[in-house]
Amino acid sequence: MKYLLNHIGITALSVLLATATCNNSSDAAKEETYTESSISAPEPSAAEQSAPQTAADTTKKDRDSVLIKTNMGDMVVVLYNETPLHRDNFLKLVNSNFYNGILFHRVIKNFMIQTGDPLSKDTDPNNDGMGGPGYLIPAEISPLYRHNKGSLAAARTENPERASSGSQFYICHVATPFLDGQYTVFGETVKGLDIVDKIAAVPTGMNDRPNAPVKIISMKHINAPKSASKGK
DSSP: OEEEEEEEEEETTEEEEEEEEEEOOOTTOOOOOOOOOOOOOOOOOHHHHHOOOOSSOTTSSOSOEEEEEETTEEEEEEEOTTOHHHHHHHHHHHHTTTTTTOBOOEEETTTEEEEOOGGGGSSOGGGTTOOOSSOEEOOOOOTTOOOOTTEEEEEEBSOTTOOEEEEEEEEESSOOGGGTTTSOEEEEEEEOHHHHHHHHTSOBOGGGOBSSOOBEEEEEEEEOOOOGGGTO
């Protein structure tokens, strides 16, 4: 399946339209190709781009958090309890070391940094964005959570159900409200926004791939709160 992440980014005084793609192989080893389309939305204001808004009260210890160690520095993300399918799947992959060694294969300044494709670990840049664990996650799109700076969201195919990739995700470099309601936002960055800035600023080449590898060294589940809803 071919995954599509449509976006509008700002370059100088003009609007840049780009599409970040990712793909997920099915258990039957069959591929379905989706037609690329763009999201029609107004240009985000400067205030919307720069505001590091926070969707949740992250001072509470009632949310799972994950440490993302990269070769450019560390980030900590918290996962929303209101998106349990994405939360639990993300933690399953983290705890199985799925993400170790995976690259940020698509980086677009003033938009987002994307990762989670295991095929990015090979030497072929042409297959970046075409891998995954072999399944989709049903959409959990909520009006509670928006695409703010540092938001953690799932890439997906251009499918009517808006189902998410099983592993590929992106972190917003700036607020991107024109994506609200289109993709599942399931967490946010609470530490390391400066690292998001550093990664977003790296030079890139074909398909927005960083010229020098930006790699996830490891990911660790660092806070696992007890919750009756999670059976703990």
